[in-house]
Amino acid sequence: MHALLAFRKPFARRAGRLALALVLAAVTLAAGIGLLGVSGWFITACALAGAGSMFNFLGPSAMVRGLSLLRIVARYGERLVGHDATLGLLADLRAFVFRALIPLAPFLTRGRDWTSGDIVSRLTADVDALDTLFLTAITPALTVLLLGLAVAALMAGAIPAAALVVACGVVIVAIVVPLVTVRRGRKPGRAVVAASAEVRAAVLDGLDGHTDLAALGALDEARERVRAASAALSAARLGQIRAGADGALAVQVVAGVVLTGVLWFGLTGLGAGEGALSGPVLVGWLLAGFAIFEAAGPAARGASRVGAAMAAAARLAALTEAKPVVRDPQRPAALPDGAIVFDDVRFAYDPARPVLDGVSLTVSPGERVAIVGPSGIGKSTLVNLLLRLDDPQAGAIRIGGADIRDVAQAELHRRIALMSQDTPVFLGSVRDNLLIGDPAADDAACFRALAAARLEGFVRSLPSGLDTWLGEAGRTLSVGQARRLCLARALLSPAPVIVLDEPTSSLDHETESGFLADLATATQGRTVVMVTHAHLPHGAVDRVLKLDGGRLLPAAA
Numbered sequence: 001m002h003a004l005l006a007f008r009k010p011f012a013r014r015a016g017r018l019a020l021a022l023v024l025a026a027v028t029l030a031a032g033i034g035l036l037g038v039s040g041w042f043i044t045a046c047a048l049a050g051a052g053s054m055f056n057f058l059g060p061s062a063m064v065r066g067l068s069l070l071r072i073v074a075r076y077g078e079r080l081v082g083h084d085a086t087l088g089l090l091a092d093l094r095a096f097v098f099r100a101l102i103p104l105a106p107f108l109t110r111g112r113d114w115t116s117g118d119i120v121s122r123l124t125a126d127v128d129a130l131d132t133l134f135l136t137a138i139t140p141a142l143t144v145l146l147l148g149l150a151v152a153a154l155m156a157g158a159i160p161a162a163a164l165v166v167a168c169g170v171v172i173v174a175i176v177v178p179l180v181t182v183r184r185g186r187k188p189g190r191a192v193v194a195a196s197a198e199v200r201a202a203v204l205d206g207l208d209g210h211t212d213l214a215a216l217g218a219l220d221e222a223r224e225r226v227r228a229a230s231a232a233l234s235a236a237r238l239g240q241i242r243a244g245a246d247g248a249l250a251v252q253v254v255a256g257v258v259l260t261g262v263l264w265f266g267l268t269g270l271g272a273g274e275g276a277l278s279g280p281v282l283v284g285w286l287l288a289g290f291a292i293f294e295a296a297g298p299a300a301r302g303a304s305r306v307g308a309a310m311a312a313a314a315r316l317a318a319l320t321e322a323k324p325v326v327r328d329p330q331r332p333a334a335l336p337d338g339a340i341v342f343d344d345v346r347f348a349y350d351p352a353r354p355v356l357d358g359v360s361l362t363v364s365p366g367e368r369v370a371i372v373g374p375s376g377i378g379k380s381t382l383v384n385l386l387l388r389l390d391d392p393q394a395g396a397i398r399i400g401g402a403d404i405r406d407v408a409q410a411e412l413h414r415r416i417a418l419m420s421q422d423t424p425v426f427l428g429s430v431r432d433n434l435l436i437g438d439p440a441a442d443d444a445a446c447f448r449a450l451a452a453a454r455l456e457g458f459v460r461s462l463p464s465g466l467d468t469w470l471g472e473a474g475r476t477l478s479v480g481q482a483r484r485l486c487l488a489r490a491l492l493s494p495a496p497v498i499v500l501d502e503p504t505s506s507l508d509h510e511t512e513s514g515f516l517a518d519l520a521t522a523t524q525g526r527t528v529v530m531v532t533h534a535h536l537p538h539g540a541v542d543r544v545l546k547l548d549g550g551r552l553l554p555a556a557a
Protein backbone atom coordinates (compact mmCIF):
# COMPACT_ATOMS: atom_id res chain seq x y z
CA MET A 1 0.00 0.00 0.00
CA HIS A 2 2.94 2.33 0.82
CA ALA A 3 4.25 1.68 -2.69
CA LEU A 4 0.89 2.72 -4.20
CA LEU A 5 1.08 6.01 -2.28
CA ALA A 6 4.39 6.78 -4.00
CA PHE A 7 2.31 7.39 -7.17
CA ARG A 8 -0.28 9.71 -5.64
CA LYS A 9 1.10 12.71 -7.58
CA PRO A 10 0.45 11.34 -11.11
CA PHE A 11 -2.96 10.06 -9.92
CA ALA A 12 -3.75 13.45 -8.30
CA ARG A 13 -2.97 15.21 -11.61
CA ARG A 14 -5.74 13.21 -13.29
CA ALA A 15 -8.07 13.28 -10.26
CA GLY A 16 -10.70 15.51 -11.96
CA ARG A 17 -11.09 13.24 -14.99
CA LEU A 18 -10.98 10.07 -12.89
CA ALA A 19 -13.70 11.48 -10.60
CA LEU A 20 -15.84 12.38 -13.65
CA ALA A 21 -15.39 8.82 -14.97
CA LEU A 22 -16.50 7.53 -11.57
CA VAL A 23 -19.61 9.75 -11.59
CA LEU A 24 -20.49 8.63 -15.14
CA ALA A 25 -20.01 4.97 -14.14
CA ALA A 26 -22.38 5.59 -11.20
CA VAL A 27 -24.95 7.22 -13.53
CA THR A 28 -24.64 4.24 -15.93
CA LEU A 29 -25.25 1.78 -13.12
CA ALA A 30 -28.09 3.88 -11.68
CA ALA A 31 -29.77 3.98 -15.11
CA GLY A 32 -29.27 0.19 -15.45
CA ILE A 33 -30.82 -0.47 -12.04
CA GLY A 34 -33.73 1.89 -12.80
CA LEU A 35 -34.23 0.33 -16.25
CA LEU A 36 -34.45 -3.23 -14.93
CA GLY A 37 -36.61 -2.21 -11.95
CA VAL A 38 -39.10 -0.15 -14.00
CA SER A 39 -39.20 -2.76 -16.81
CA GLY A 40 -39.89 -5.56 -14.32
CA TRP A 41 -42.67 -3.59 -12.70
CA PHE A 42 -44.11 -2.45 -16.05
CA ILE A 43 -44.14 -5.87 -17.77
CA THR A 44 -45.65 -7.58 -14.70
CA ALA A 45 -48.26 -4.85 -14.26
CA CYS A 46 -49.23 -5.11 -17.96
CA ALA A 47 -49.50 -8.89 -17.75
CA LEU A 48 -51.65 -8.71 -14.65
CA ALA A 49 -53.88 -5.98 -16.10
CA GLY A 50 -54.52 -8.12 -19.20
CA ALA A 51 -55.54 -7.12 -22.72
CA GLY A 52 -58.11 -4.40 -23.10
CA SER A 53 -57.78 -3.19 -19.54
CA MET A 54 -57.32 0.44 -18.54
CA PHE A 55 -53.58 0.90 -17.90
CA ASN A 56 -51.38 3.92 -18.41
CA PHE A 57 -48.65 2.57 -20.74
CA LEU A 58 -47.27 5.96 -21.70
CA GLY A 59 -45.56 7.00 -18.44
CA PRO A 60 -43.66 3.73 -17.77
CA SER A 61 -42.70 3.17 -21.41
CA ALA A 62 -41.33 6.74 -21.58
CA MET A 63 -39.35 6.01 -18.41
CA VAL A 64 -37.93 2.80 -19.95
CA ARG A 65 -36.89 4.66 -23.11
CA GLY A 66 -35.45 7.57 -21.10
CA LEU A 67 -33.47 5.31 -18.77
CA SER A 68 -32.09 3.18 -21.60
CA LEU A 69 -31.03 6.33 -23.47
CA LEU A 70 -29.43 7.73 -20.31
CA ARG A 71 -27.61 4.43 -19.79
CA ILE A 72 -26.22 4.45 -23.35
CA VAL A 73 -25.09 8.08 -23.15
CA ALA A 74 -23.60 7.71 -19.65
CA ARG A 75 -21.77 4.49 -20.63
CA TYR A 76 -20.38 6.19 -23.75
CA GLY A 77 -19.24 9.17 -21.67
CA GLU A 78 -17.76 6.92 -19.00
CA ARG A 79 -15.75 4.94 -21.58
CA LEU A 80 -14.57 8.12 -23.26
CA VAL A 81 -13.61 10.00 -20.09
CA GLY A 82 -12.33 6.88 -18.28
CA HIS A 83 -10.06 5.83 -21.12
CA ASP A 84 -8.91 9.39 -21.73
CA ALA A 85 -7.98 9.69 -18.03
CA THR A 86 -6.31 6.27 -17.97
CA LEU A 87 -4.30 6.85 -21.14
CA GLY A 88 -3.23 10.27 -19.83
CA LEU A 89 -2.30 8.66 -16.54
CA LEU A 90 -0.33 6.01 -18.42
CA ALA A 91 1.72 8.69 -20.18
CA ASP A 92 2.23 10.59 -16.89
CA LEU A 93 3.30 7.43 -15.03
CA ARG A 94 5.79 6.45 -17.76
CA ALA A 95 7.25 9.97 -17.79
CA PHE A 96 7.38 9.99 -13.95
CA VAL A 97 9.27 6.68 -13.85
CA PHE A 98 11.52 7.61 -16.79
CA ARG A 99 12.45 10.94 -15.16
CA ALA A 100 13.49 9.07 -12.04
CA LEU A 101 15.43 6.59 -14.15
CA ILE A 102 17.67 9.09 -15.97
CA PRO A 103 19.91 10.15 -13.04
CA LEU A 104 20.12 6.50 -11.96
CA ALA A 105 21.13 5.22 -15.39
CA PRO A 106 24.91 5.06 -14.81
CA PHE A 107 24.41 3.16 -11.55
CA LEU A 108 21.53 0.85 -12.40
CA THR A 109 23.60 -2.26 -12.86
CA ARG A 110 26.05 -1.49 -10.04
CA GLY A 111 25.33 -3.52 -6.90
CA ARG A 112 21.72 -4.19 -7.99
CA ASP A 113 20.46 -6.88 -10.31
CA TRP A 114 18.52 -4.60 -12.63
CA THR A 115 19.00 -5.73 -16.19
CA SER A 116 17.79 -3.76 -19.21
CA GLY A 117 14.99 -6.34 -19.77
CA ASP A 118 13.84 -5.88 -16.19
CA ILE A 119 13.84 -2.09 -16.50
CA VAL A 120 11.85 -2.28 -19.77
CA SER A 121 9.38 -4.53 -17.95
CA ARG A 122 9.02 -1.97 -15.14
CA LEU A 123 8.38 0.83 -17.63
CA THR A 124 5.81 -1.16 -19.62
CA ALA A 125 4.04 -4.05 -17.84
CA ASP A 126 4.37 -2.62 -14.31
CA VAL A 127 3.12 0.81 -15.34
CA ASP A 128 0.21 -0.86 -17.23
CA ALA A 129 -0.73 -2.92 -14.13
CA LEU A 130 -0.78 0.21 -12.00
CA ASP A 131 -2.61 2.25 -14.59
CA THR A 132 -5.67 -0.02 -14.90
CA LEU A 133 -6.17 -0.18 -11.11
CA PHE A 134 -8.70 2.65 -11.09
CA LEU A 135 -10.90 1.51 -13.99
CA THR A 136 -10.91 -2.23 -13.28
CA ALA A 137 -10.91 -2.40 -9.47
CA ILE A 138 -11.78 0.87 -7.73
CA THR A 139 -14.60 2.17 -9.99
CA PRO A 140 -16.76 -1.02 -10.04
CA ALA A 141 -16.49 -1.60 -6.26
CA LEU A 142 -17.25 2.04 -5.37
CA THR A 143 -20.23 2.37 -7.73
CA VAL A 144 -21.77 -0.91 -6.53
CA LEU A 145 -21.34 0.19 -2.89
CA LEU A 146 -22.85 3.66 -3.40
CA LEU A 147 -25.78 2.63 -5.60
CA GLY A 148 -26.44 -0.61 -3.77
CA LEU A 149 -26.83 1.29 -0.48
CA ALA A 150 -28.98 3.90 -2.25
CA VAL A 151 -31.33 1.14 -3.56
CA ALA A 152 -31.47 -0.39 -0.04
CA ALA A 153 -32.38 3.03 1.40
CA LEU A 154 -35.20 3.43 -1.14
CA MET A 155 -36.41 -0.12 -0.56
CA ALA A 156 -36.54 0.48 3.19
CA GLY A 157 -39.84 2.37 2.79
CA ALA A 158 -41.49 -0.57 0.96
CA ILE A 159 -39.91 -3.75 2.40
CA PRO A 160 -37.70 -2.81 5.42
CA ALA A 161 -36.46 -6.36 6.16
CA ALA A 162 -35.56 -6.93 2.50
CA ALA A 163 -33.74 -3.57 2.43
CA LEU A 164 -31.58 -4.74 5.34
CA VAL A 165 -30.74 -7.95 3.47
CA VAL A 166 -29.82 -5.95 0.34
CA ALA A 167 -27.63 -3.55 2.38
CA CYS A 168 -25.78 -6.49 3.99
CA GLY A 169 -25.35 -8.18 0.59
CA VAL A 170 -24.01 -4.96 -0.96
CA VAL A 171 -21.45 -4.51 1.84
CA ILE A 172 -20.35 -8.13 1.33
CA VAL A 173 -19.99 -7.92 -2.47
CA ALA A 174 -18.52 -4.39 -2.61
CA ILE A 175 -16.19 -4.55 0.42
CA VAL A 176 -15.71 -8.03 1.90
CA VAL A 177 -15.43 -10.06 -1.34
CA PRO A 178 -13.05 -7.55 -3.03
CA LEU A 179 -10.85 -7.40 0.11
CA VAL A 180 -10.66 -11.20 0.35
CA THR A 181 -10.01 -11.39 -3.41
CA VAL A 182 -7.26 -8.74 -3.13
CA ARG A 183 -5.66 -10.82 -0.37
CA ARG A 184 -5.94 -14.06 -2.35
CA GLY A 185 -4.63 -12.37 -5.52
CA ARG A 186 -1.53 -10.95 -3.87
CA LYS A 187 0.73 -13.98 -4.16
CA PRO A 188 -0.19 -14.85 -7.77
CA GLY A 189 -0.09 -11.10 -8.56
CA ARG A 190 3.51 -10.85 -7.31
CA ALA A 191 4.33 -13.98 -9.31
CA VAL A 192 2.70 -12.54 -12.48
CA VAL A 193 4.79 -9.37 -12.24
CA ALA A 194 8.04 -11.26 -11.55
CA ALA A 195 7.37 -13.86 -14.27
CA SER A 196 6.44 -11.30 -16.93
CA ALA A 197 9.68 -9.42 -16.15
CA GLU A 198 11.62 -12.68 -16.55
CA VAL A 199 9.86 -13.45 -19.88
CA ARG A 200 10.88 -10.02 -21.20
CA ALA A 201 14.45 -10.35 -19.92
CA ALA A 202 14.78 -13.86 -21.39
CA VAL A 203 13.40 -12.75 -24.79
CA LEU A 204 15.59 -9.63 -24.92
CA ASP A 205 18.73 -11.56 -23.92
CA GLY A 206 17.89 -14.23 -26.51
CA LEU A 207 17.40 -11.66 -29.30
CA ASP A 208 20.45 -9.58 -28.35
CA GLY A 209 22.78 -12.54 -28.07
CA HIS A 210 21.18 -14.67 -30.81
CA THR A 211 24.29 -14.93 -33.01
CA ASP A 212 26.62 -15.81 -30.12
CA LEU A 213 24.12 -18.26 -28.62
CA ALA A 214 23.74 -19.96 -32.02
CA ALA A 215 27.51 -20.11 -32.53
CA LEU A 216 28.04 -21.56 -29.04
CA GLY A 217 25.22 -24.08 -29.52
CA ALA A 218 23.35 -22.57 -26.56
CA LEU A 219 20.05 -21.78 -28.32
CA ASP A 220 18.28 -24.69 -26.59
CA GLU A 221 19.13 -23.23 -23.16
CA ALA A 222 17.87 -19.81 -24.29
CA ARG A 223 14.63 -21.40 -25.58
CA GLU A 224 14.23 -23.33 -22.34
CA ARG A 225 14.65 -20.12 -20.32
CA VAL A 226 11.85 -18.44 -22.31
CA ARG A 227 9.66 -21.57 -22.06
CA ALA A 228 10.16 -21.89 -18.27
CA ALA A 229 9.45 -18.18 -17.72
CA SER A 230 6.32 -18.39 -19.91
CA ALA A 231 5.12 -21.48 -18.02
CA ALA A 232 5.66 -19.67 -14.69
CA LEU A 233 3.72 -16.68 -16.06
CA SER A 234 0.80 -18.90 -17.16
CA ALA A 235 0.69 -20.62 -13.74
CA ALA A 236 0.71 -17.26 -11.95
CA ARG A 237 -2.01 -15.88 -14.26
CA LEU A 238 -4.12 -18.97 -13.57
CA GLY A 239 -3.81 -18.31 -9.82
CA GLN A 240 -4.89 -14.72 -10.40
CA ILE A 241 -7.85 -15.78 -12.57
CA ARG A 242 -8.88 -18.38 -9.97
CA ALA A 243 -8.95 -15.71 -7.24
CA GLY A 244 -11.14 -13.52 -9.50
CA ALA A 245 -13.43 -16.41 -10.47
CA ASP A 246 -13.87 -17.45 -6.81
CA GLY A 247 -14.73 -13.84 -5.99
CA ALA A 248 -17.29 -13.72 -8.84
CA LEU A 249 -18.76 -17.04 -7.59
CA ALA A 250 -19.04 -15.59 -4.06
CA VAL A 251 -20.90 -12.60 -5.55
CA GLN A 252 -23.35 -14.95 -7.33
CA VAL A 253 -23.98 -16.90 -4.11
CA VAL A 254 -24.58 -13.68 -2.14
CA ALA A 255 -26.83 -12.41 -4.95
CA GLY A 256 -28.87 -15.63 -4.80
CA VAL A 257 -29.28 -15.40 -1.03
CA VAL A 258 -30.15 -11.69 -1.11
CA LEU A 259 -32.69 -12.05 -3.94
CA THR A 260 -34.30 -15.02 -2.18
CA GLY A 261 -34.48 -12.84 0.95
CA VAL A 262 -36.08 -9.97 -0.99
CA LEU A 263 -38.59 -12.41 -2.50
CA TRP A 264 -39.31 -13.98 0.90
CA PHE A 265 -39.87 -10.71 2.76
CA GLY A 266 -41.65 -9.23 -0.27
CA LEU A 267 -44.08 -12.13 -0.53
CA THR A 268 -44.87 -11.93 3.17
CA GLY A 269 -45.57 -8.20 2.79
CA LEU A 270 -47.65 -8.81 -0.35
CA GLY A 271 -51.31 -8.38 0.42
CA ALA A 272 -54.45 -6.54 0.15
CA GLY A 273 -55.27 -3.27 1.75
CA GLU A 274 -54.28 0.34 1.37
CA GLY A 275 -50.50 0.94 0.90
CA ALA A 276 -49.67 -2.77 0.73
CA LEU A 277 -46.87 -4.00 -1.57
CA SER A 278 -48.15 -5.04 -4.99
CA GLY A 279 -46.81 -7.92 -7.11
CA PRO A 280 -45.46 -5.72 -9.94
CA VAL A 281 -43.62 -3.46 -7.46
CA LEU A 282 -42.03 -6.52 -5.83
CA VAL A 283 -40.83 -7.75 -9.25
CA GLY A 284 -39.43 -4.26 -9.86
CA TRP A 285 -37.44 -4.35 -6.60
CA LEU A 286 -36.22 -7.87 -7.34
CA LEU A 287 -34.88 -6.90 -10.76
CA ALA A 288 -33.30 -3.71 -9.36
CA GLY A 289 -31.45 -5.90 -6.83
CA PHE A 290 -30.42 -8.23 -9.65
CA ALA A 291 -28.88 -5.28 -11.56
CA ILE A 292 -26.72 -4.32 -8.54
CA PHE A 293 -25.28 -7.80 -8.12
CA GLU A 294 -24.71 -8.15 -11.88
CA ALA A 295 -22.37 -5.15 -11.64
CA ALA A 296 -20.52 -6.60 -8.63
CA GLY A 297 -18.99 -9.50 -10.68
CA PRO A 298 -16.46 -7.24 -12.50
CA ALA A 299 -15.54 -5.66 -9.12
CA ALA A 300 -14.39 -9.09 -7.88
CA ARG A 301 -12.43 -9.79 -11.06
CA GLY A 302 -10.84 -6.32 -10.85
CA ALA A 303 -9.89 -6.97 -7.22
CA SER A 304 -7.94 -10.06 -8.29
CA ARG A 305 -5.57 -7.76 -10.21
CA VAL A 306 -4.88 -5.42 -7.29
CA GLY A 307 -2.14 -7.77 -5.98
CA ALA A 308 -0.28 -7.46 -9.28
CA ALA A 309 -0.78 -3.67 -9.23
CA MET A 310 0.67 -3.52 -5.70
CA ALA A 311 3.66 -5.66 -6.69
CA ALA A 312 4.15 -3.48 -9.78
CA ALA A 313 3.94 -0.32 -7.63
CA ALA A 314 6.60 -1.73 -5.25
CA ARG A 315 8.93 -2.49 -8.17
CA LEU A 316 8.36 0.97 -9.65
CA ALA A 317 8.80 2.69 -6.27
CA ALA A 318 12.18 0.96 -5.94
CA LEU A 319 13.17 2.97 -9.02
CA THR A 320 11.42 6.26 -8.29
CA GLU A 321 12.54 6.39 -4.65
CA ALA A 322 16.16 5.34 -5.29
CA LYS A 323 18.58 8.16 -4.53
CA PRO A 324 20.98 8.92 -7.39
CA VAL A 325 24.65 8.75 -6.34
CA VAL A 326 25.33 12.06 -8.07
CA ARG A 327 22.94 14.96 -7.53
CA ASP A 328 22.79 18.54 -8.74
CA PRO A 329 23.64 21.19 -6.16
CA GLN A 330 20.73 23.23 -4.73
CA ARG A 331 22.08 26.43 -6.28
CA PRO A 332 24.24 25.48 -9.29
CA ALA A 333 27.21 27.75 -10.00
CA ALA A 334 28.05 29.01 -13.50
CA LEU A 335 30.55 26.91 -15.43
CA PRO A 336 33.34 29.17 -16.76
CA ASP A 337 35.53 28.32 -19.75
CA GLY A 338 39.06 27.34 -18.90
CA ALA A 339 41.45 24.54 -18.11
CA ILE A 340 40.31 21.12 -16.93
CA VAL A 341 42.08 20.31 -13.66
CA PHE A 342 42.17 16.97 -11.82
CA ASP A 343 43.48 17.86 -8.35
CA ASP A 344 44.79 14.84 -6.40
CA VAL A 345 41.71 12.76 -7.35
CA ARG A 346 41.13 9.48 -5.52
CA PHE A 347 38.43 7.00 -6.39
CA ALA A 348 37.62 3.36 -5.59
CA TYR A 349 34.62 1.15 -6.35
CA ASP A 350 35.85 -1.11 -3.56
CA PRO A 351 37.61 0.79 -0.71
CA ALA A 352 40.22 -1.98 -0.49
CA ARG A 353 41.23 -1.51 -4.14
CA PRO A 354 41.66 2.16 -5.18
CA VAL A 355 41.45 2.68 -8.94
CA LEU A 356 42.64 6.32 -8.96
CA ASP A 357 45.09 7.12 -6.19
CA GLY A 358 46.07 10.77 -6.49
CA VAL A 359 45.51 11.69 -10.14
CA SER A 360 46.61 15.24 -10.97
CA LEU A 361 46.28 16.67 -14.47
CA THR A 362 45.79 20.05 -16.13
CA VAL A 363 44.48 20.20 -19.69
CA SER A 364 44.64 23.70 -21.15
CA PRO A 365 41.85 24.93 -23.49
CA GLY A 366 42.50 23.64 -27.01
CA GLU A 367 45.01 21.02 -25.84
CA ARG A 368 44.71 17.40 -27.00
CA VAL A 369 45.73 14.85 -24.39
CA ALA A 370 45.82 11.07 -24.76
CA ILE A 371 45.65 8.76 -21.76
CA VAL A 372 47.04 5.27 -22.26
CA GLY A 373 47.49 2.30 -19.99
CA PRO A 374 46.72 -1.40 -19.72
CA SER A 375 43.18 -2.72 -19.73
CA GLY A 376 41.35 -2.40 -16.40
CA ILE A 377 43.74 0.25 -15.01
CA GLY A 378 41.06 2.95 -14.63
CA LYS A 379 41.06 5.05 -17.81
CA SER A 380 37.27 4.91 -18.33
CA THR A 381 36.77 5.60 -14.63
CA LEU A 382 38.81 8.81 -15.00
CA VAL A 383 36.65 9.89 -17.96
CA ASN A 384 33.43 9.04 -16.04
CA LEU A 385 34.55 11.29 -13.19
CA LEU A 386 35.14 14.16 -15.63
CA LEU A 387 31.56 13.68 -16.90
CA ARG A 388 30.43 13.53 -13.27
CA LEU A 389 28.84 10.12 -13.68
CA ASP A 390 30.38 9.53 -10.25
CA ASP A 391 32.16 11.72 -7.66
CA PRO A 392 35.72 11.22 -6.41
CA GLN A 393 36.08 10.18 -2.77
CA ALA A 394 38.91 12.72 -2.35
CA GLY A 395 40.34 15.57 -4.41
CA ALA A 396 38.42 17.65 -6.95
CA ILE A 397 37.87 18.14 -10.66
CA ARG A 398 37.59 21.74 -11.82
CA ILE A 399 36.82 23.44 -15.12
CA GLY A 400 37.81 27.10 -15.35
CA GLY A 401 38.30 27.03 -11.57
CA ALA A 402 34.74 25.79 -10.78
CA ASP A 403 34.40 22.46 -9.00
CA ILE A 404 32.17 20.34 -11.27
CA ARG A 405 30.21 19.23 -8.17
CA ASP A 406 28.98 22.85 -7.86
CA VAL A 407 27.54 23.10 -11.39
CA ALA A 408 24.40 21.58 -12.92
CA GLN A 409 25.09 18.27 -14.64
CA ALA A 410 23.12 19.39 -17.73
CA GLU A 411 25.43 22.41 -18.07
CA LEU A 412 28.52 20.22 -17.70
CA HIS A 413 27.22 17.80 -20.33
CA ARG A 414 26.54 20.68 -22.72
CA ARG A 415 30.24 21.52 -22.52
CA ILE A 416 31.55 17.99 -23.02
CA ALA A 417 30.77 15.72 -25.97
CA LEU A 418 31.48 12.05 -25.38
CA MET A 419 32.12 9.10 -27.57
CA SER A 420 32.72 6.02 -25.48
CA GLN A 421 33.23 2.33 -26.23
CA ASP A 422 29.48 1.78 -25.63
CA THR A 423 28.09 4.81 -27.48
CA PRO A 424 25.03 3.49 -29.33
CA VAL A 425 23.55 4.07 -32.78
CA PHE A 426 19.92 5.01 -32.16
CA LEU A 427 16.89 3.78 -34.10
CA GLY A 428 16.44 6.30 -36.91
CA SER A 429 18.23 7.69 -39.96
CA VAL A 430 21.86 8.79 -40.37
CA ARG A 431 20.65 12.37 -39.97
CA ASP A 432 18.63 11.59 -36.78
CA ASN A 433 21.76 10.10 -35.26
CA LEU A 434 23.96 13.03 -36.22
CA LEU A 435 21.53 15.73 -35.07
CA ILE A 436 21.71 14.41 -31.49
CA GLY A 437 25.17 16.04 -31.50
CA ASP A 438 23.81 19.34 -32.79
CA PRO A 439 20.08 19.68 -33.56
CA ALA A 440 20.74 22.85 -35.59
CA ALA A 441 23.34 21.30 -37.95
CA ASP A 442 22.66 21.59 -41.70
CA ASP A 443 23.61 19.04 -44.38
CA ALA A 444 27.00 20.67 -45.00
CA ALA A 445 27.91 20.47 -41.28
CA CYS A 446 26.74 16.82 -41.15
CA PHE A 447 28.92 15.92 -44.14
CA ARG A 448 31.92 17.80 -42.65
CA ALA A 449 31.61 15.72 -39.46
CA LEU A 450 31.15 12.53 -41.51
CA ALA A 451 34.24 13.41 -43.55
CA ALA A 452 36.28 13.91 -40.35
CA ALA A 453 35.13 10.47 -39.20
CA ARG A 454 35.91 9.07 -42.68
CA LEU A 455 32.32 8.06 -43.37
CA GLU A 456 31.34 10.74 -45.88
CA GLY A 457 31.95 8.61 -49.01
CA PHE A 458 29.84 5.76 -47.64
CA VAL A 459 26.89 7.99 -46.70
CA ARG A 460 27.00 9.80 -50.06
CA SER A 461 26.91 6.42 -51.84
CA LEU A 462 23.66 5.46 -50.08
CA PRO A 463 20.51 5.98 -52.22
CA SER A 464 18.84 8.04 -49.47
CA GLY A 465 22.06 9.64 -48.18
CA LEU A 466 21.59 11.28 -44.79
CA ASP A 467 17.99 10.00 -44.69
CA THR A 468 18.98 6.34 -44.86
CA TRP A 469 17.22 4.31 -42.17
CA LEU A 470 19.72 2.50 -39.96
CA GLY A 471 17.50 0.01 -38.14
CA GLU A 472 17.64 -0.93 -34.49
CA ALA A 473 21.10 -0.32 -32.95
CA GLY A 474 22.41 0.50 -36.44
CA ARG A 475 22.03 -3.10 -37.60
CA THR A 476 22.39 -2.10 -41.27
CA LEU A 477 25.91 -0.77 -40.58
CA SER A 478 29.13 -2.68 -40.01
CA VAL A 479 30.56 -2.34 -36.49
CA GLY A 480 33.30 -0.05 -37.80
CA GLN A 481 30.80 2.14 -39.69
CA ALA A 482 28.64 2.39 -36.56
CA ARG A 483 31.67 3.55 -34.54
CA ARG A 484 32.53 6.17 -37.12
CA LEU A 485 28.94 7.46 -37.15
CA CYS A 486 29.12 7.90 -33.35
CA LEU A 487 32.39 9.68 -33.79
CA ALA A 488 30.89 12.03 -36.38
CA ARG A 489 28.07 12.77 -33.92
CA ALA A 490 30.59 13.73 -31.20
CA LEU A 491 32.53 15.87 -33.69
CA LEU A 492 29.33 17.62 -34.82
CA SER A 493 28.55 18.67 -31.27
CA PRO A 494 29.43 22.32 -30.56
CA ALA A 495 30.83 21.32 -27.13
CA PRO A 496 34.26 22.88 -26.54
CA VAL A 497 35.56 19.69 -24.89
CA ILE A 498 35.51 16.29 -26.62
CA VAL A 499 36.09 13.13 -24.61
CA LEU A 500 36.91 10.07 -26.69
CA ASP A 501 37.07 6.73 -24.90
CA GLU A 502 38.62 4.19 -27.27
CA PRO A 503 37.28 6.03 -30.36
CA THR A 504 39.03 3.71 -32.81
CA SER A 505 38.09 0.36 -31.27
CA SER A 506 36.53 -1.86 -34.00
CA LEU A 507 38.09 0.23 -36.78
CA ASP A 508 40.46 -1.44 -39.24
CA HIS A 509 44.09 -0.36 -39.06
CA GLU A 510 43.92 1.88 -42.11
CA THR A 511 40.78 3.74 -40.92
CA GLU A 512 42.22 4.02 -37.41
CA SER A 513 45.45 5.61 -38.70
CA GLY A 514 43.44 7.90 -40.96
CA PHE A 515 41.17 8.99 -38.14
CA LEU A 516 44.05 9.64 -35.73
CA ALA A 517 45.98 11.53 -38.41
CA ASP A 518 42.89 13.72 -39.05
CA LEU A 519 42.12 14.22 -35.36
CA ALA A 520 44.03 17.50 -35.00
CA THR A 521 42.18 19.07 -37.95
CA ALA A 522 38.76 17.60 -37.05
CA THR A 523 38.92 18.91 -33.48
CA GLN A 524 40.74 22.15 -34.14
CA GLY A 525 40.18 24.75 -31.41
CA ARG A 526 38.65 22.20 -29.03
CA THR A 527 40.03 20.46 -25.98
CA VAL A 528 40.37 16.71 -26.44
CA VAL A 529 40.80 14.08 -23.74
CA MET A 530 41.24 10.70 -25.41
CA VAL A 531 41.62 7.27 -23.88
CA THR A 532 43.20 4.86 -26.32
CA HIS A 533 45.18 1.70 -26.89
CA ALA A 534 45.98 2.71 -30.46
CA HIS A 535 49.40 3.65 -31.78
CA LEU A 536 49.32 7.45 -32.05
CA PRO A 537 50.80 9.02 -35.19
CA HIS A 538 53.01 12.04 -34.74
CA GLY A 539 51.01 15.22 -34.17
CA ALA A 540 47.72 13.47 -33.34
CA VAL A 541 47.83 14.76 -29.76
CA ASP A 542 49.91 17.30 -27.84
CA ARG A 543 50.62 15.09 -24.86
CA VAL A 544 50.44 11.41 -23.92
CA LEU A 545 50.02 10.37 -20.28
CA LYS A 546 50.13 6.88 -18.88
CA LEU A 547 47.83 5.75 -16.09
CA ASP A 548 49.75 3.44 -13.83
CA GLY A 549 49.19 2.42 -10.21
CA GLY A 550 46.33 4.93 -9.89
CA ARG A 551 48.46 7.90 -11.02
CA LEU A 552 49.15 9.70 -14.31
CA LEU A 553 52.72 9.74 -15.54
CA PRO A 554 54.15 11.35 -18.70
CA ALA A 555 54.63 8.89 -21.56
CA ALA A 556 56.41 9.22 -24.87
CA ALA A 557 54.18 10.98 -27.46
Ligand SMILES: Nc1ncnc2c1ncn2[C@@H]1O[C@H](COP(=O)(O)OP(=O)(O)OP(=O)(O)O)[C@@H](O)[C@H]1O
Nearest residue numbers: 110349350355373374375376377378379380381382
Ligand atom coordinates in the same frame (compact mmCIF):
# COMPACT_ATOMS: atom_id res chain seq x y z
N1 LIG B 1 30.90 -0.24 -11.98
C1 LIG B 1 31.96 -0.84 -11.47
N2 LIG B 1 31.90 -1.46 -10.28
C2 LIG B 1 32.96 -2.06 -9.73
N3 LIG B 1 34.18 -2.10 -10.32
C3 LIG B 1 34.31 -1.50 -11.52
C4 LIG B 1 33.23 -0.84 -12.15
N4 LIG B 1 33.66 -0.34 -13.32
C5 LIG B 1 34.95 -0.67 -13.42
N5 LIG B 1 35.36 -1.36 -12.34
C6 LIG B 1 36.72 -1.86 -12.07
O1 LIG B 1 37.58 -0.72 -12.01
C7 LIG B 1 38.78 -0.96 -12.67
C8 LIG B 1 39.03 0.10 -13.74
O2 LIG B 1 38.04 -0.06 -14.77
P1 LIG B 1 38.03 0.87 -16.04
O3 LIG B 1 36.87 0.47 -16.87
O4 LIG B 1 38.12 2.28 -15.62
O5 LIG B 1 39.39 0.43 -16.76
P2 LIG B 1 39.96 0.81 -18.18
O6 LIG B 1 41.38 1.20 -17.99
O7 LIG B 1 39.09 1.81 -18.84
O8 LIG B 1 39.87 -0.59 -18.93
P3 LIG B 1 39.71 -0.89 -20.51
O9 LIG B 1 40.91 -0.34 -21.19
O10 LIG B 1 39.65 -2.37 -20.58
O11 LIG B 1 38.44 -0.23 -20.94
C9 LIG B 1 38.69 -2.38 -13.24
O12 LIG B 1 39.41 -3.23 -12.36
C10 LIG B 1 37.24 -2.72 -13.21
O13 LIG B 1 37.05 -4.08 -12.93
